[in-house]
Amino acid sequence: MNVSSAVVRACALVKTHGQGQSRVRAVDEVDLEVPQGQMLAVMGPSGCGKSTVLHLLGGLERPTDGELWVAGRRIDTLSERALARMRRRSVGFVFQAFHLVEELSAAENVELPALLAGRSRRQAGRRASLLLERVGLAGRARHLPSQLSGGQRQRVAIARALANDPLVVLADEPTGNLDTAATLDVLRIFEDLRSAGQTLVIVTHDERVAATADRLVSMRDGMFVDDTWLAGSRTRGLGGLIGLGE
């Protein structure tokens, strides 16, 4: 695969925390390529470094060592200002705890990144209502986050992540605070994004979320230990799973 076809590419990525004896390698020489349109899940026990990987990929933290490219552009050597601009334009973040601005309505939350990226109020507003409709919340545009359920808040957060039409959406435990029904709503949106060709990297410990991805990477002690292609491989058929047709 050449460099330009990968939306995200990491080479021998290292992140250490702490100093001296207590120095910990949270991410230990990780290599990764995520091609355009792929939905990748990263799974592993808590503390394995999976969230750190996500933060590195999105430019929220800087690697201690290694190289990192987003859309063919090296980002680990960028200035703070250039890095912040890259984050705004190219990356959409979804967090476990939603991180919505509580004083702003759903629509205003979704407009915010577009306004920060220099779009006009009108453009940002139009984009926000389109995105809220896409996540099934057209009727909740004027609601404050406190007036929404957890699942609805996370859908607003996903709409916000899409505001600047990012190259990649990075999601950190997006269903960690949600019940089953709300989880399925979020997974339906991810399916929809995937079929629209959106590149997605999702860190999760929820097997349902991982199973929605095309590809699953397993992480232990800062390292990738397994890389599995899940898409397209038919099993024995659904009936076999409940003992029918055997």
Place this chain on the structure above:
Amino acid sequence: MQDAVLAMLAKEPSHGYHLRARLQQSLGPLGESMNPGQIYVTLTRLEKAGLVVCERADGLPERPERKVYALTPAGQQRVAAWLAEVGWPKPDLAEFHLKLAAAAAARLADPIELVAAQRRELLRRLREVQQAALAEPAGTGAGLLLEGVVLRLRADLRWLEACERAWSKADDEVEDG
């Protein structure tokens, strides 16, 4: 399957094709692989066992001579016994557990690698069920069944995680010792 078909006849005598439609509605995408003739094979077996009787009913002009199946008293007793039964299919974990132990003892295969392969297989199954569940409209009976299959697969995946932890630890102890 036999018990489920019998129990469906408890409501009223029914045609084979009607029973099949009811089964498929309950099973949704999970019933798609069901052989179309399976219901008739089952009904014939039940008839031979004296649990149902088959009567020829006056059919519609376009469908003459339809067979209608009804429960016999013995069939009714069997349905009552089935409903009262608390048996539950046992997940076959012992076989895999023994496979890991045997592979490690004979140094035939790395148990951790076996666990990883099994995990990949279960994740592919989970993916397939999950996609069917996402496509299923909310509130259908089939959606509930799919959720059950998803929960089982998740439980199995968690057990595999426990297997991985235990066998990794065993590995470390061998290396350290």
